[in-house]
Amino acid sequence: MKLQSARVLSHQQLYRDTFLMWLSCPPVARGASPGRFLMIHCAQGYDPLLPRPMSFHRFRETDGQRQFAILYDVRGRGTAWLSERQPGEGLTVFGPLGKGYAVSRDAQNLLLVAGGLGVAAVIALAEEATGRGKAVTLLQGARTASKLYPPKELPKAVEVLSATDDGSAGHQGPVTDLLADHLPWADQVFACGPNAMFRSMSQVLREARTRKPVQALLEERMGCGTGVCYGCAVFARRGVKLVCRDGPRFELRDVYPY
């Protein structure tokens, strides 16, 4: 995979501890789509050595050029370094990588389920789908109200229902509490969030006695992003799979059976 240079176009703290960075890198933007990801070297030299995976958060066309954004929280050294980058600076990146979300042509009602910063990976899907006239409902969960993705940043056509652990906005409890009511409406379900959310989703689906397919974007720590190091292996129904190469999009029931 060829390394590319991406230029930082803008960079802001969008909401509490969460940064939005727009980037220009035509070779990476070209094949990018919702649910796919890129790897970003988060260092001036070689420390930290390993690049960090980030989902494509949004896309836009400016002066005939496709640009993309990432949305991230500062977690450790890599993302702390990233948070200090200024517009005009260059980043070493490679991608696009992995298998993204696949929307069927006949699906009209799309249900998106996002836990925590999993919302980063579903916004581009919401934008593309509403642009094609599909109905989109987003179930969004966070620890507290200030960690919810700001509704004003979402396409107006998207219906948003929120859940917070502390009850400061929307339903008090896990976002998966909202799932059962929306399942009958949905033609397709797309999810991104922590493994605990996927476990809870599979339980809701089991209780609802449905085999409805759910596309889940899994997150594992990644070393190479290209299927070489086996650092991102997960046990799935048909054996060991690599999140970077075979995913990150998996059928939920292949990893969390229901």
Ligand SMILES: Cc1cc2nc3c(=O)[nH]c(=O)nc-3n(C[C@H](O)[C@H](O)[C@H](O)COP(=O)(O)OP(=O)(O)OC[C@H]3O[C@@H](n4cnc5c(N)ncnc54)[C@H](O)[C@@H]3O)c2cc1C
């Ligand atoms: C396909 C994919 C897409 C991702 N997209 C995004 C995104 O859009 N926005 C975003 O903020 N983050 C995303 N992540 C997670 C992101 O890559 C990590 O937060 C980042 O690598 C942390 O780097 P760091 O050097 O700051 O922290 P580190 O020092 O490497 O780790 C800090 C903490 O984060 C945890 N962590 C590190 N990597 C992961 C991971 N992959 N999953 C869960 N916990 C992890 C560690 O266990 C540790 O507790 C994605 C991960 C994957 C695999």
Ligand code: FES
């Ligand atoms: S990150 Fe190396 S094999 Fe997936």
